Amino acid sequence: MIDLYYAEDDETVAQAVKEYLEQENFRVTVFSMLAGMKQALRSRQPDLVLLDWNMPDGQGSELCGWLRARWPWLPVIFLTVRGDSHDVVGGFQKGADDYVVKPFELEVLHSRILALLRRTGQVKVNCYHCDSLTLDMDKMSVFCDGEELVLSQPEYQILLLLMENKGKTVTRKQLLEKVWDSNGNYVNDNTLTVTIKRLRAKLHQPACLKTIRSFGYRMEDTL
Structure with a gap:
């Protein structure tokens, strides 16, 4: 089972992604605030992190920088609306491994996650x-x-x-x-x-x- 942390303040989107990925043998923990994910990361690191670019308590890039300083091996994907994609590319270059523009097909997000995990070798059994x-x-x-x-x-x-x-x-x-x-x-x-x-x-x-x-x-x- 792939362990995934997901920061998303839109409950409808978060629930749809969670339900789909759990059917694909993921364990998904959703956070509506960056602070909640940050606290969870201190206790346990997942196999991959999904970060919405704009969150109520900050931008995903801020948490990504904090995360990269501690667990540089941990894969990160940004999720963003099309209007923010230019800023996300900058954030992507500074630390995230990939980004997906909203609205997206769940199948596409799933395939991008699997591709990243294969590329980074972060489905860790060790x-x-x-x-x-x-x-x-x-x-x-x-x-x-x-x-x-x-x-x-x-x-x-x-x-x-x-x-x-x-x-x-x-x-x-x-x-x-x-x-x-x-x-x-x-x-x-x-x-x-x-x-x-x-x-x-x-x-x-x-x-x-x-x-x-x-x-x-x-x-x-x-x-």
Whole structure:
């Protein structure tokens, strides 16, 4: 399923786009204000962003610039009425990947979205999200609110296991076996406790990393 954020203040247009794309196996979250999308982006980044050029609280180009500074890989498409298309071309050159002029056929918008995702390779199965945390397996990188964090190998492997099993409890035994024993390195239980403590500190004490007393740990969205 393709995860898409859509900024649109026209409820009729937003509902039509949402219903059509959801039939095409998209998960669409609609925002009537740029501020709402900005807040959501801090917690979780989708596969693609649709931005209406003119919104009640600003222009899409403003949010696009903010977004590009934090997640330059995230594909963005501007939606605009024909009279604004000249300005949108400028915005497109400054950061968006494509733009579509209103009124548009839903089939055309869908095909442009798929073409962009194929071009940028952003249908990501190797990218995990939980609250404001992102783990990118392709880059072997971890981000918090767009800021890249430096983790040790055991810390990264623990977080990866928890992210892969988001919503499920991973036992301490499983973590010890998969992170250390698989490499032929036996460690005691206290090593895991210390590593988790260091991981929490580097992740800025995230509420989404929960301790399940006497069992293990679980990643779980809280926002």
